[in-house]
Amino acid sequence: MALVEMRGVSKVFPASSRGGSPVRAIDDVDLDVEAGDIYGIVGYSGAGKSTLIRLVNALESATTGSIRVDGTEIVGLRERQLQRVRLGIGMIFQQFNLLRSRTVYGNVMYPLQVAGVDKREAHARVAEMLQFVGLAEKAHTYTDQLSGGQKQRVGIARALATSPKLLLADESTSALDPETTQEVLALLRRVNEELGLTIIVITHEMEVVKSIADKVAVMEAGRIVERGPVFDVFSAPQQPVTRRFVSTIIDDVPEAEALAALRTRHPGRFVRIAFRDEGVRQADVFAELIRRDVTFELVHGGMEDVGGRTFGNLTLSLQGADAEVDAALAAIGARIDTQELR
Amino acid sequence: MTAPYGISAGDLLAADTQMGELWPLFWEATWQTLYIVAVALVLGGLIGMVLGMALYVTRPSGLYPNRFASVVLNVFVNFFRPIPFVILIAALQPFARLVVGIGIGNRAIIFAMTFAAAFGISRIVEQNLVTVDPGVIEAARSMGAGRLRIIRTVLVPEALGPLILGYTFAFVAVVDMSAIAGVIGAGGLGNFALQYGYRQFDTVVTWTAVIMIVIIVQVVQFGGNSLARRVLRR
Numbered sequence: 001m002a003l004v005e006m007r008g009v010s011k012v013f014p015a016s017s018r019g020g021s022p023v024r025a026i027d028d029v030d031l032d033v034e035a036g037d038i039y040g041i042v043g044y045s046g047a048g049k050s051t052l053i054r055l056v057n058a059l060e061s062a063t064t065g066s067i068r069v070d071g072t073e074i075v076g077l078r079e080r081q082l083q084r085v086r087l088g089i090g091m092i093f094q095q096f097n098l099l100r101s102r103t104v105y106g107n108v109m110y111p112l113q114v115a116g117v118d119k120r121e122a123h124a125r126v127a128e129m130l131q132f133v134g135l136a137e138k139a140h141t142y143t144d145q146l147s148g149g150q151k152q153r154v155g156i157a158r159a160l161a162t163s164p165k166l167l168l169a170d171e172s173t174s175a176l177d178p179e180t181t182q183e184v185l186a187l188l189r190r191v192n193e194e195l196g197l198t199i200i201v202i203t204h205e206m207e208v209v210k211s212i213a214d215k216v217a218v219m220e221a222g223r224i225v226e227r228g229p230v231f232d233v234f235s236a237p238q239q240p241v242t243r244r245f246v247s248t249i250i251d252d253v254p255e256a257e258a259l260a261a262l263r264t265r266h267p268g269r270f271v272r273i274a275f276r277d278e279g280v281r282q283a284d285v286f287a288e289l290i291r292r293d294v295t296f297e298l299v300h301g302g303m304e305d306v307g308g309r310t311f312g313n314l315t316l317s318l319q320g321a322d323a324e325v326d327a328a329l330a331a332i333g334a335r336i337d338t339q340e341l342r
Numbered sequence: 343m344t345a346p347y348g349i350s351a352g353d354l355l356a357a358d359t360q361m362g363e364l365w366p367l368f369w370e371a372t373w374q375t376l377y378i379v380a381v382a383l384v385l386g387g388l389i390g391m392v393l394g395m396a397l398y399v400t401r402p403s404g405l406y407p408n409r410f411a412s413v414v415l416n417v418f419v420n421f422f423r424p425i426p427f428v429i430l431i432a433a434l435q436p437f438a439r440l441v442v443g444i445g446i447g448n449r450a451i452i453f454a455m456t457f458a459a460a461f462g463i464s465r466i467v468e469q470n471l472v473t474v475d476p477g478v479i480e481a482a483r484s485m486g487a488g489r490l491r492i493i494r495t496v497l498v499p500e501a502l503g504p505l506i507l508g509y510t511f512a513f514v515a516v517v518d519m520s521a522i523a524g525v526i527g528a529g530g531l532g533n534f535a536l537q538y539g540y541r542q543f544d545t546v547v548t549w550t551a552v553i554m555i556v557i558i559v560q561v562v563q564f565g566g567n568s569l570a571r572r573v574l575r576r
Contacts, residue, residue: 057484079488086486097481101499101573110495111485142575162485 001071002032003166003198004056009065011051011222025051026062027222033200033215035165038192040213040230041202042245048222049202053168056200057089058082070165087115090159090197094171096151098143098158104130105139108157115162129157133187149180156187160195167191169201173208185212206249210234210306218242234304235276235311251301252313253341262299268319270299271329274337277309285332292328294320315341359546364538371534372554374448378523378530379516381452386459386516387509393419393460394467395493403476405489423461427519430458431526451528455519462515466508474500503574510566514559521555531555 011026025048033039043049054060055067062075074085098107108129112122130136133153143151152172159167169188173181189212191197201213209216209230216234217227218241226233226242234250237243243252253272254262262270273285289296296316303312318325332338361368397419399405400412425433431454438450474497482496498505521532531551539548 059480059483083486083488086484089484091481091484093477093481095475095477097475097477099478099496099500101502110482110487113495114482114485114487114491144575158485168484 001068003035003037003070004031004033004200005066005068006031006055007066009055009062009067011048011055011060012063025222026055029065029222029224031217031224031227033166033198035198036192036196037215038188038199038201038213040209040216041200041219042204042206042209042216043202043219044204044241047219049219050170051222052219053170053200053202056166056168057086057091087111087162088164089166089168090162090164091168091170092152092155092159092172094174096143096148096155096175098151098154100142100144103140103142104135104146104154107143107154108161111158111161117162125161126157129161132160132190133157147180148176149183152176152180152184153187156184156191160191160197165198167197167199169199169203171203172201174203174205181208182211188212206245210249210304214307218245229307231306231309231311234306235274250304250313253339254300254315258300259341262315262317266297266299266317268295268297268317269325270315270317270341272301272313272315272339272341273332274311274313274339275303276311276337280332280336282314285336288331289318289328292320292324294318294325294328359544360538360542361544361546361550364534364547367538368534368550368554371529371531371551372558374528375517375520375530375532375555376558378448378452378455378520378528379513382455382459382519383509383513383516385452386456387463387512389456389460390463390512391467393464394471395497397464397468398471398497399489399493405479405492419461419464422457423465425458427454427458428522428525430454431522435526446527448523448528450526451520451523455516458519459512459516463509463512466512467505470501470504470508471497473504503570506566506570506573510563510570513562513566517555517559 007030009026009029010024013023013025015022027048029052041049041052051060055062056069058074058077065075067074069085070088072085074082077085099110102110105126108126109122112125117125126139127136130139133156135150135153135157138146138150143154146154155172172188173184176184185208188199188201192199192212201208203209213230215228216230217224218233218239219225220239220241226237226239233242234246237246246252253259259270275282286296296318298314299317300315301313303310318328320328329338329340393415396411397415400408400415402409402412422430431451434454434457435445435450438453439445442449442453444450478500479492479496482492487495520530521535523530524533524536531554535548535551538544539551
């Protein structure tokens, strides 16, 4: 059984103004997050991903459907019971949301006080968590003296203090610079590997999904339009929105404008070849072209490493006798995804 | 030179001031002001805090969103708050008789001041709570904190600095109210200044009271500022 199971979940917000229409933020979503997963949920702002993650710890209540977290149905629970459920789910935020009135120590202590953990035990736990995120020496600093990356590490320590099984990360690196983003992502990976937490990451940055997620779901207009293992979704995106997201980090085919510019410099026929790791090797493709006396230039694209597997889309400009080019394309096309760009 | 109303320049300089004999009354008036203001500020401050929190939590995005309660509270606060204090004293006199048993004197003025302070402070409290980052409240909820706990351990501590400054501001307003206490026979420095200074053309007496009020306000303002600075760590 999955750690988080959503079935037919919808969330409708009442109209914000009189005469306005209600907003269906989440529309009939099914989602399974298995224990141990790092599950990425991507979408543009307004796609519903923030609402979706807040349904998991019942910060928002579902209008219809069923949500099970670690076997407990949470839709329809009373506030007091939900508070207990939330103790088992950590959450981190884009703006960190630390208490300014407390020190780093006090912030990490907060959830333990809520949980009613014995003082001495809580103290040891805070020390342990600050050690884990590498901020032990900052324990008595107030949070406004920390950098963004340090604040998020405090956020992570705080979210982990009560030993939850599940961590929800709401755009947790979107306010950070690229270098700090990598630090925080590396920390999240440790949280997953060393502490065994399941993590749901919502983000609009494909880079985040690419670097830590095992699985990904793509949201648009309150629905999950595509999902699967990250490698599959990245290497063969089906939906336009997914293709747009994937293209933000992986060169697919050049845009129309770029293509026109390329054609002025490269006279040959353009063809895009999609390499997947278990498929045809590049060397085989190039050997085929050389055998037919077709000269080629790489004009666009590159190879990517996703979850330890490589794939890429290469656009080549081919020059040679038309019959030979056709024959070469036919031979290559029979073995690998090939598309001539006209 | 003869001044208007037959008062000489010497009167204005109050060379013949009565202040010398008025010191015991002055100290008593000072004490009464402090007493009246302190009681009104503590009671009005508590009621205002509760009222301000109710205004805040019943907002549409609040912890206990309740449109009906929110509208009623707002109308209630807006009804009483703009009434000029000297008129409010008169208007509240029947209620003062009901609640504190008498319509004049220190108890009646404390009643009126508590009432006025509560409404003023409720808005100050509400405004300061609104500045608390909703994200922090959401974070506390995500950690399983209940709503009352959030009010106690997140809202109030996070807004404490501005709240202290708000209450300091309210203190000055309450001192201001106390000056008019004489109209229903209550004591204090305001009454002292009017009765023995203004009406006796004794400028020295008036200014002695003024200076004492300024000192009280300065001391409290200084205390409030430094306390707030310590809480805000800047």
